Amino acid sequence: MFKGLVGIVTGGASGLGKATVEQLLKQGGRVVICDLPSSPGADVAKQFGNDTAFVPVDVTSEQDIRNALQTTVDKFGRLDVAVNCAGIATASRIYNFKKEQPFDLKSFQKTIEVNLVGTFNVIRLVAGLIGKNAPNADGQRGVIINTASIAAFDGQIGQAAYSASKAGVVGMTLPVARDLAKQGIRVVTIAPGLFRTPMMDQLPEPAIKQLESSVPFPSRLGQPEEYALLVQSIIQNPMINGETIRLDGSLRMQP
């Protein structure tokens, strides 16, 4: 279905990103996995075979993303789709009254830097390469897909930094889609609810069980493959643009 399609997936060594890489490959695409040098990205690429490459990147670095784009062109000749999955989860209350300690500013800045600035950095750089493609019959040159979170809308206690970073991703989706509309590049954001990934596995099992029971239907954590299926649908459907799509089993998170 995606024969000839070339994608980049940030955070592609783990969780939602890894499932996306697998789905794009299954559909006949070729994929560059971008993830931290400390990630298992090289092993993952080896496991997936010749239609993948791994480029160690920090999404906040301009030079790292430029290197990834150069590898994409050298190895696969073009870029059609970029999926932003790289992200970190942090949690802290705005003020700890027992310890008389305010939220650590460096931790807030780091969360914004990776989740928001990193996503923006990738979008602004991939747009130049996708824009070089010849348009299809519909005028489309490619698609950029971002990952926010339902925490962008229903931020819980302790999620000020995480929610702010993801709300930033939601907020820039429409203006960036408008910026790139003339070039025929679509921009869409997915806001996942609760998915079973290594990020979620940081939580103790009883906490995960409790979270699962809070999802109305289906009352379980999402599978990374279900996220990847939405990525596939977004790529296939040319009318989806400038929108954030919740993927959450109708969960609205409690305070």
Ligand SMILES: NC(=O)C1=CN([C@@H]2O[C@H](COP(=O)(O)OP(=O)(O)OC[C@H]3O[C@@H](n4cnc5c(N)ncnc54)[C@H](O)[C@@H]3O)[C@@H](O)[C@H]2O)C=CC1
């Ligand atoms: N798992 C879940 O329930 C949910 C996840 N999300 C978001 O989905 C995205 C993917 O999360 P998961 O797959 O669950 O997490 P994960 O922890 O399994 O994967 C995240 C990947 O991002 C990479 N990464 C982190 N910082 C990076 C950086 N500066 N540069 C490059 N790569 C970096 C990590 O090495 C890791 O491979 C994240 O943005 C997360 O915030 C949103 C809502 C729910």
Ligand SMILES: C[C@]12CCC(=O)C=C1CC[C@@H]1[C@@H]2C(=O)C[C@@]2(C)[C@H]1CC[C@]2(O)C(=O)C=O
């Ligand atoms: C950061 C959290 C909460 C605190 C903790 O002890 C462990 C965590 C790791 C998993 C995170 C937790 C969180 O704040 C909500 C998210 C980020 C969770 C993974 C998915 C998560 O539920 C989310 O993004 C929801 O939208």
